[in-house]
Structures are given as structure tokens and as C-alpha cells.
Amino acid sequence: MGPCFVEGKEQLKKRAVGSVDGTQEPARREKVCQKGNPQLQRKVHAFSDMIKELKYLLLRNWTEKIQKGTNQEQPIQNKDGDVDVSSSNDIVLFQTKDVDHKKSSIQRPNLIVMRGKIIKMENQITNVNEYEAIAKQKLPKMVYDFYASGAEDQWTLKENRDAFSRILFRPRILIDVSKVDMTTRILGFKISMPIMIAPTGMQKLAHPQGECAIARAASAANTIMTLSTMSNYSFEEVASTGPGIRFFQLYMFKDRNLVTQLVRRAERAGFKAVVLTADRPFIGRREADIKNGFRLPPNVTLKNFEGLDFGEKNKAGSSVSQTRRHIDPSLNWKDVKWLQTITSLPIVVKGVLTAEDARIAVQAGVAGIIVSNHGARQLDYVPAPIMVLEEIVKAVEGRIGVFVDGGIRRGTDVYKALALGASSVFIGRAVVFSLAAEGEGGVRKVLKMLRDELQLTMALCGSPSLKHISRHHIFTRFPSNL
Structure with a gap:
């Protein structure tokens, strides 16, 4: 043909x-x-x-x-x-x-x-967005909606993408960009590009190999993968896929002994940092999940909880709703201090959207923060992370790493985030949709697409390395101090 x-x-x-x-x-x-x-x-x-x-x-x-x-x-x-x-x-x-x-x-x-x-x-797939259409066709409606939807009116879900269109480039010319260097260090670990994989729960719903496939793809791209607490493969199973730099995303449970057990297992499996999710005292109102009656199939479990007993009839590994109920809504900055006493791993706090919380995070001694609105799945009508990124970067004053997620689908999006001061970005839905479409190969392609797009954007903007990306390369059409 x-x-x-x-x-x-x-x-x-x-x-x-x-x-x-x-x-x-x-x-x-x-x-x-x-x-x-x-x-x-x-x-x-x-x-x-x-x-x-x-x-x-x-x-x-x-x-x-x-x-x-x-x-x-x-x-x-x-x-x-x-x-x-x-x-x-x-x-x-x-x-x-x-x-x-x-x-x-x-x-x-x-x-x-x-x-x-x-x-x-x-x-012939030429960009990350096309994978979502393929995933929508391949996945059952309940699963696609679980990954794709946001909270309530989904205004923030749309804004996460739209906000990037209000940032325009100021490209520089006559600069030698025959070689473009995208390598960087995150918490001391050298990776090939400032693009990392965010924690996304229950990836086996997208593909039978789930988190293991993503771990292999991240390792092949020499970047960081973050494993969700709500994963369908255990720490040990993901670690067995081969070498790689991996972080562990942690929910704080009411039972601190359970938290300690999870952190210890992550340490033994070779995970390099703990990412504490701080913006989920309660689950947001995700109406698509409510309408679909979202639930895990019987053969898909939360492997990190198998064999653990929350004092109820069923084991934690068999019920998403049961596990969610044990997340501690009383989580506060004192608990961050407690977490530091049980592990020597660097701690990154995920879910920061204000300069005030960024300053407190610095005072708490964390290694980094992720500017995030939880993929627009928690509170609707909050700003896109990219809109508040600059405010937070200024508040931190370079004392800790600042990362950002939400709505990133292009290498141009990555460049804009770096120009606003992010150390690196995390991508979530783009990875899951490519996993659903083509398994590990799809994830590899997405990482390569974003890498290639970022490399081209850097060259066309006159930035031969990440240190040559600055605020002067962009201008924004939204207020920097909300």
C-alpha cells in the first residue's frame, strides 16, 4: 500500500x-x-x-x-x-x-x-498525543477513563495542557548547536535527559507487564522511573528487571509500621529515593470512576500489600478502596521529619503548588519537591503546575531540587519548564498510554520522541546544553505571581 x-x-x-x-x-x-x-x-x-x-x-x-x-x-x-x-x-x-x-x-x-x-x-506515529487515541481504542472504557479523567468539571485537567500554549519562545541565533548535551544530575544520579517517569498506579491494567515494562524502558533510556505504592508488581519484581535508577512513591498510612515495612523493602530492592505524596488526604471526586464503578479485576492486585493485614477480613492486596481508606489524612510536616528518621534515602515531597509550602519544604530538609496537582485528579480549579512553577522556584532559591509534572506532551513543554527553573520534569499519562498501545516498545518510543523533540527545541532556541536554557528564552502570557 x-x-x-x-x-x-x-x-x-x-x-x-x-x-x-x-x-x-x-x-x-x-x-x-x-x-x-x-x-x-x-x-x-x-x-x-x-x-x-x-x-x-x-x-x-x-x-x-x-x-x-x-x-x-x-x-x-x-x-x-x-x-x-x-x-x-x-x-x-x-x-x-x-x-x-x-x-x-x-x-x-x-x-x-x-x-x-x-x-x-x-x-508512522509522530508524537505522544497520538498514543492516547490508540490507548482509548484498545482499553476498556473503565480503564481508559481511570487513566485519562480528572476531578469534577475537569477544568484543571484541560488547563494542565492549555497553560503551555501561553508560553512562547524567544529563540537566539548564531550560536553553535552542532552538539546538544541533555545530560543532567538528579539527587546526584546522572541521567541522559531531564525527563523522568512519574508514579502511576495499577499499570497492569494498561498492559500485562505493567510496571516491569516501564522499568525496562526507563533503564534503556537511562532515566529515572518512580514506582507507585499502588503498583501491580512488587518492589522485588521491578528490581529484578535489571539495573536502573528507581524512586519509590509513598502514601503515608495510618499504620506507621506498615510505612516502615514498605520503605525498608524499597531500600533492600535498591530504590534510590522516597517520593512522599502530600496532596491526597482524601481522594478527589473523579466522576468517571464513580459512573464506571471502577474496580480491579480479580487477577490484578496491589502486590506490595499482599500478605499484609490491616485488621480487616480481606488482605490489603485485594482491594483498592480498602487500601485507600488507610491513607492518613492527618499527614503533616512532623511526619516528614519522622520519615527522615527511618530512612537515609533522600525524600522528595510531591504536590507543592504554593511558594509558602515550598519554603516550608526547604526548612524541613527534604531533598526536593515536585510541583504537581496530582494530574488534575484531586482538587479542580487549581492552577496548572507550569503556571506556579516560577513562583516556587524563586521561593526555593536553589536550595533544593524543583521538579514539575502535569500536561507535558512535547519536548517544547519540557524546555519551557526548564526555562522557568525546573530541574527536570516527570511524565505520567504519556507513558501509560504508550504502554497500553505498544507495551515496553511504546514507552521506549515516547521517551525517544520527547528526547528528540527537546534536543531539537534546544538547538532551535540556541541552547547547546541545559545550563544554557534560561528565563530569557521564553515569555509568558500569564501572571508570574498569582
Whole structure:
């Protein structure tokens, strides 16, 4: 098959509607090819062949088979029974090569029709955002919504992305960028780029290898992976995937003995830091999870809690809601001090959104802070982390590391965060969606995409190394002191 083309909604709809046997196609083809342009002729032939194959697949209920396999709603159909690929909410996958139409097995799709446009999958994926569309198609609705949704009205969820568009570049020219160095040190550990993997719970829902696949991808990219307390693979299982720099994200439980046990296991497994989540005294109102009745399948457990007894009938590893109930809402800065007494690992506090809390964190002696709103999953109508980053960096005055997460989908986003003073960034949903789409290989591709985009952005802005990225390279269209 020839190249895959991207068409607007109306153009695609017009091209897709025609006779089943394709008798109208030769007339269109002949009319366009009269221009005598060989390259245009080849493109027209390729596009015409592709449209005919898509029609055939649609009329043979190919999409119905795919939807049945992924628990998604059926595609929207028009009055003639054809799938309406121009629908803004319609996402359909197609297998466009090596298809045996006599077999009922569903093969791996390599084409996606998304919001009325055709894009090629796999090798043709060109940016991180495209993985979300693929993940949405592959995952059950309950699982996709768990990863993708935010709290209440989801204003902050949207703002996490939109805020980056209000930061513009001031590129410098005539600077030698023949070599661009992205290496950096985080808490003393050298990594290849200022892009790290944030803690995300229950990754086995996205892919059977879950956290282990992500650990291997992070190690291959020479960057840091953070394991969630709510992981589906244990400390020991993740550590067994091979060498790598890994942090452990910790929820503070009411039973401090349990906390001590978790930290000790992380230490023995070779984890290098503890990331204390401080913005979750109670779980935010995530309405998608409420509507879907979110729960773990019986074969997916929280492995770090297996065998531990919270004094209830069921073991902690068998119930997400049960484990959540034991998170301590009384957590305060005194507990941070206590945590420092039970471990020599550096402690990073996650969930800082104000300069006031940043100053207290410095006084508490933590090694770093993560500017974060918990992926917009806790309190709605809080600012995007990128909006308050500069305020927090100024408050810290370089005394501890400042990291940021939330809405990062491009290398340009990473550069903007670094220009505002972040030491490095964390990415979460981008990793999970790529994991759902292509497993470990997808995560590797996402890390490489972001690395390549950051490298290009640095070169085009005149920054041959991270130390050459400064506030002078950007200007913002939002207040720096909210």
C-alpha cells in the first residue's frame, strides 16, 4: 500500500461514500490523472485503493469485531449503514495489510481513523498525543477513563495542557548547536535527559507487564522511573528487571509500621529515593470512576500489600478502596521529619503548588519537591503546575531540587519548564498510554520522541546544553505571581 494521507472531515466523508465495488473510483481516478503528473497519479491510485479496502472492511463488520474485542461503543453509522468517519467522536481502527478476511481472529490494527482523519499507526506515529487515541481504542472504557479523567468539571485537567500554549519562545541565533548535551544530575544520579517517569498506579491494567515494562524502558533510556505504592508488581519484581535508577512513591498510612515495612523493602530492592505524596488526604471526586464503578479485576492486585493485614477480613492486596481508606489524612510536616528518621534515602515531597509550602519544604530538609496537582485528579480549579512553577522556584532559591509534572506532551513543554527553573520534569499519562498501545516498545518510543523533540527545541532556541536554557528564552502570557 502507498502512503497514508490525512484528509479533512468533509473531504474524507465525500471520498469514503461510493459504490461497494468501487465502480465510481476509476472515474475519479481517470479525471484527476488527466493532469499528467506521475507523482500525483501514484498518490491518487494509492488513496483510491486504500478507500476501497476501508469500505470492504467496514461492510464486512470489521469494526464490529474490533469494538467487541475492546469493549468500546459501536461506530456511528449514517443512513446508508456506512460508518460515519467524519463524526468528531468516532475512533475506528483498521487492519489495512495482510488481512485474511476469511478468518475471524482480529489482527493488530495499523491504521486509525480519528475525528474524521486517517493516520498511520506504529512506525508512522509522530508524537505522544497520538498514543492516547490508540490507548482509548484498545482499553476498556473503565480503564481508559481511570487513566485519562480528572476531578469534577475537569477544568484543571484541560488547563494542565492549555497553560503551555501561553508560553512562547524567544529563540537566539548564531550560536553553535552542532552538539546538544541533555545530560543532567538528579539527587546526584546522572541521567541522559531531564525527563523522568512519574508514579502511576495499577499499570497492569494498561498492559500485562505493567510496571516491569516501564522499568525496562526507563533503564534503556537511562532515566529515572518512580514506582507507585499502588503498583501491580512488587518492589522485588521491578528490581529484578535489571539495573536502573528507581524512586519509590509513598502514601503515608495510618499504620506507621506498615510505612516502615514498605520503605525498608524499597531500600533492600535498591530504590534510590522516597517520593512522599502530600496532596491526597482524601481522594478527589473523579466522576468517571464513580459512573464506571471502577474496580480491579480479580487477577490484578496491589502486590506490595499482599500478605499484609490491616485488621480487616480481606488482605490489603485485594482491594483498592480498602487500601485507600488507610491513607492518613492527618499527614503533616512532623511526619516528614519522622520519615527522615527511618530512612537515609533522600525524600522528595510531591504536590507543592504554593511558594509558602515550598519554603516550608526547604526548612524541613527534604531533598526536593515536585510541583504537581496530582494530574488534575484531586482538587479542580487549581492552577496548572507550569503556571506556579516560577513562583516556587524563586521561593526555593536553589536550595533544593524543583521538579514539575502535569500536561507535558512535547519536548517544547519540557524546555519551557526548564526555562522557568525546573530541574527536570516527570511524565505520567504519556507513558501509560504508550504502554497500553505498544507495551515496553511504546514507552521506549515516547521517551525517544520527547528526547528528540527537546534536543531539537534546544538547538532551535540556541541552547547547546541545559545550563544554557534560561528565563530569557521564553515569555509568558500569564501572571508570574498569582
